Amino acid sequence: MASDTTTSYTSLLIGGLMAFSLTGTVSVQCIVYYRLYPEESEKLKGLVASVWLLDLVHSAFIGASLYQYFIAWFGERSQIDVIPWSVAFTVVVTALQTFIAHCFFANKIYRSSQQNVYLTAPVVFLALLRLIAAATSTAEMIVDKHYSVFTRPYPGWIFTTGLSLSSAVDVLIAICLCYLLHKLKLQMGSSSTVMIKVVDTLTLYTLENGFLTGVATTASLICWLAMPHNLSFLGLHFVIEKLYANSILASLNTRKELRDMRPRISPWADRTLPVLSADDFSDPSPRDPLNLLNPLERYHSRSESPTKGSHIPVSPFKGSPSAL
Numbered sequence: 001m002a003s004d005t006t007t008s009y010t011s012l013l014i015g016g017l018m019a020f021s022l023t024g025t026v027s028v029q030c031i032v033y034y035r036l037y038p039e040e041s042e043k044l045k046g047l048v049a050s051v052w053l054l055d056l057v058h059s060a061f062i063g064a065s066l067y068q069y070f071i072a073w074f075g076e077r078s079q080i081d082v083i084p085w086s087v088a089f090t091v092v093v094t095a096l097q098t099f100i101a102h103c104f105f106a107n108k109i110y111r112s113s114q115q116n117v118y119l120t121a122p123v124v125f126l127a128l129l130r131l132i133a134a135a136t137s138t139a140e141m142i143v144d145k146h147y148s149v150f151t152r153p154y155p156g157w158i159f160t161t162g163l164s165l166s167s168a169v170d171v172l173i174a175i176c177l178c179y180l181l182h183k184l185k186l187q188m189g190s191s192s193t194v195m196i197k198v199v200d201t202l203t204l205y206t207l208e209n210g211f212l213t214g215v216a217t218t219a220s221l222i223c224w225l226a227m228p229h230n231l232s233f234l235g236l237h238f239v240i241e242k243l244y245a246n247s248i249l250a251s252l253n254t255r256k257e258l259r260d261m262r263p264r265i266s267p268w269a270d271r272t273l274p275v276l277s278a279d280d281f282s283d284p285s286p287r288d289p290l291n292l293l294n295p296l297e298r299y300h301s302r303s304e305s306p307t308k309g310s311h312i313p314v315s316p317f318k319g320s321p322s323a324l
Helices: 002-036 042-072 077-081 085-112 117-144 153-188 193-226 232-259 261-265 295-304
Strands: none
Touching: 002 042, 002 077, 002 232, 042 085, 042 232, 085 117, 085 153, 085 232, 117 153, 153 193, 193 232
16 A cells, blocks of 8 residues: 555656646747747637647646645645545546547548548547546546545446547547548659658658557556556546647647748749648638648649749749749
């Protein structure tokens, strides 16, 4: 029991410190977003503000929880079995942030697949079930008040279901987006090495986002099932919300990098090549702010339209082409 208590305190401390560090990353990402995209739509700015606010609220609940365990109950090792109200609320806030992230990426799937409901609906449905499971877990934590009660078969299976659904949705989103990107790559063939490079980069970002959130959620689930008598699972759970917040913000902030890739890869790149998203590569005022990629539709429409003028603009200085 002494070993479990020490492990619990250690997990809470390390998880809390990691969570606060990632909160700093979320804040930096939000600031970067507002500086990179000052003319973005109010809808998308509101989304970023909501993500930022939820993350700060989550950090406040973590801070209140650590204060309770390490200061208010200092020296009272038996209190490690008590569930503070602040811990219970970290669960539902994590679920809200997770739901926003899942819907954000589901929107990408919907628009990239030419509004394929059959591809998008399972993602949204499972994400909603995950939110319901987490809200129920929070209610049970408040009622039960002790981990020794909460880890019983009921309501323990509800918490297990929530984490399992979260991991499943991460995998499903990654598979769908990678499939759509691969489909776009096949349609491009070998005619556009620059855009193929962009698609490969997007695929890598998709896998990295899904990998980080999926690994953290799965690790918390494993600790919950394998070590129910200590709070290792909770230390990992503190971090999950931060990773989902960062995944949304990283997806938004990398648009400028993707937009700049063509000149960086080839200074003579064809400016008329089809783009993955209007708000990623073209007009400063995005037509579809929540759409990071809508590849197939835009590829067809852009590729079928005739190109006006030369692909290499003529420099005002005679005899030399201008660098793009």
